[in-house]
Amino acid sequence: RYPRHAMVFADRPLLLRPSSLAGALLLVGVLLPLGATASAESAAAPPALHTIGLFDPAESRWYLRDAEGGTTTFTFGAEGDVPLIGDWDGDGVDTPGVYRPDEGRLAVRNGTEPISFVYAMPSGGLPVVADTDGDGRDTVSIARFGRLYVMDGLGSGPASLEGPDPLPISLPARTDHLVAGDFDGDGRDEIAAVHGGVVEVVGPGRGAVLGEVGPGVALAGDWDGDGVVTLGAYDAWQSEFTLSGGGAGGASLEYGSTGMLPVAGRFGELPGDDDAPPYRSGVPALSRGDEGPAVVALQHELARLHLYRGPLDGEFGEATAYAVVTFHKVMGLERTWAWEEEDSAHVADFALPLLPDRPDEPDRLEVDLGRQVLFLFEDGVVTELVPVSSGGTYLYWSARQGAWVWSGTPRGDYTLWRHSLGWNCDPVTGWCIYNPWNFTEYYALHGYRSVPEYPASHGCVRIPTWESDILESRFFIGMPIHLWDEYPVAEDG
Numbered sequence: 482r483y484p485r486h487a488m489v490f491a492d493r494p495l496l497l498r499p500s501s502l503a504g505a506l507l508l509v510g511v512l513l514p515l516g517a518t519a520s521a522e523s524a525a526a527p528p529a530l531h532t533i534g535l536f537d538p539a540e541s542r543w544y545l546r547d548a549e550g551g552t553t554t555f556t557f558g559a560e561g562d563v564p565l566i567g568d569w570d571g572d573g574v575d576t577p578g579v580y581r582p583d584e585g586r587l588a589v590r591n592g593t594e595p596i597s598f599v600y601a602m603p604s605g606g607l608p609v610v611a612d613t614d615g616d617g618r619d620t621v622s623i624a625r626f627g628r629l630y631v632m633d634g635l636g637s638g639p640a641s642l643e644g645p646d647p648l649p650i651s652l653p654a655r656t657d658h659l660v661a662g663d664f665d666g667d668g669r670d671e672i673a674a675v676h677g678g679v680v681e682v683v684g685p686g687r688g689a690v691l692g693e694v695g696p697g698v699a700l701a702g703d704w705d706g707d708g709v710v711t712l713g714a715y716d717a718w719q720s721e722f723t724l725s726g727g728g729a730g731g732a733s734l735e736y737g738s739t740g741m742l743p744v745a746g747r748f749g750e751l752p753g754d755d756d757a758p759p760y761r762s763g764v765p766a767l768s769r770g771d772e773g774p775a776v777v778a779l780q781h782e783l784a785r786l787h788l789y790r791g792p793l794d795g796e797f798g799e800a801t802a803y804a805v806v807t808f809h810k811v812m813g814l815e816r817t818w819a820w821e822e823e824d825s826a827h828v829a830d831f832a833l834p835l836l837p838d839r840p841d842e843p844d845r846l847e848v849d850l851g852r853q854v855l856f857l858f859e860d861g862v863v864t865e866l867v868p869v870s871s872g873g874t875y876l877y878w879s880a881r882q883g884a885w886v887w888s889g890t891p892r893g894d895y896t897l898w899r900h901s902l903g904w905n906c907d908p909v910t911g912w913c914i915y916n917p918w919n920f921t922e923y924y925a926l927h928g929y930r931s932v933p934e935y936p937a938s939h940g941c942v943r944i945p946t947w948e949s950d951i952l953e954s955r956f957f958i959g960m961p962i963h964l965w966d967e968y969p970v971a972e973d974g
Contacts, residue, residue: 551753
């Protein structure tokens with residue numbers, strides 16, 4: 482089993498496995514394969530082009546692609562390591578390193594030796610490689626709980642990341658990965674945060690937007706040899722690189738498989754006679770109990786679609802299954818809990834249904850009772866899609882009313898007007914609901930242990946208990962909630 486570490490995602494810490502996709506998305510840099518060295522002649526030559534590569538966390542295998550299209554592979558690291566790459570000794574050659582978050586150790590190599598040095602590092606952090614002082618040596622900085630700590634050297638930095646640090650850098654809300662490069666040509670690397678697809682420099686000069694990468698993983702490199710570092714991107718779901726700026730002109734390349742992690746750098750002279758990584762977009766069929774990088778890739782894609790709010794841990798558990806069934810609900814597919822082989826192709830067609838336009842209510846809840854999905858609007862934008870189970874339209878005996886009653890959910894426009902934390906149990910019926918938000922005297926949006934894919938409640942709107950906890954701070958008294966069967970499409974004219 483993989484050890485865990487924390488990263489910043491959507492401005493909150495998530496527990497991740499270091500071999501997971503999200504845990505290594507920001508490890509963008511350069512490396513040199515085994516046995517490669519830098520000569521005096523190459524050191525004096527103009528900088529070479531940056532090229533791209535991949536790391537397969539399942540096998541600790543690196544795939545480096547040279548400018549001629551050849552591939553060189555090698556293995557380095559062990560199960561649970563976080564892959565890092567950089568010029569650790571300032572000799573102009575970039576070599577691998579691995580960070581072990583549970584142990585708080587950084588192991589690097591500077592040539593053919595399996596391990597050249599081991600450094601103590603803060604544990605439980607999210608590393609990013611950069612030469613921030615321009616001395617020609619890359620160092621590893623650490624992000625924790627929305628703050629970035631820039632390290633002065635390998636294994637050095639603040640004595641304790643639990644206490645105050647003289648120069649912590651606050652990261653933008655909902656930062657999901659980082660990228661480093663000398664974007665302004667001053668000889669020092671800048672670190673940029675990627676949030677909502679926007680790449681923004683942090684620290685000195687913060688606010689400079691470098692560009693947008695959409696759903697892709699940001700990369701940095703000199704793609705055309707003009708000496709200017711520009712952005713690139715890797716679509717981890719489609720397994721496709723796009724290199725922007727200069728002569729690259731937005732060139733695209735399909736390379737690798739979903740779940741592999743992108744790198745970019747000046748790799749030096751490579752043999753280039755190995756097989757390229759197997760190509761695959763999307764993930765294979767997955768279901769409850771499955772584990773590994775393919776599950777991490779699926780979780781990351783579901784999170785990007787605002788369907789998944791659990792840990793990116795590579796375990797296909799209940800939270801992943803609920804996100805999958807919600808995907809199926811929105812797409813109008815059979816409401817199964819397993820990811821089918823053909824679902825990967827459906828991702829490209831994923832789109833929200835027509836939703837009401839309510840400009841006077843930028844923060845609100847829309848409950849689509851037909852699809853059994855709740856849409857959370859914040860600042861006028863849908864930020865979360867949550868599975869629900871509403872009234873099952875069956876007769877049941879109500880001990881409180883002493884009669885048979887119909888289990889229907891009211892339709893219409895309401896507001897959340899009463900709230901209680903934790904489990905609330907009716908002393909007459911014995912029924913218990915979790916974190917209820919009442920929108921009428923007798924009906925509420927609440928957490929519940931059983932939330933099937935179909936309407937099943939006595940009339941309230943159920944969501945999974947863990948979703949109720951995650952979304953607790955994003956609901957509020959007075960928040961509008963609208964319940965409808967299907968929003969009508971306006972006729973032309």
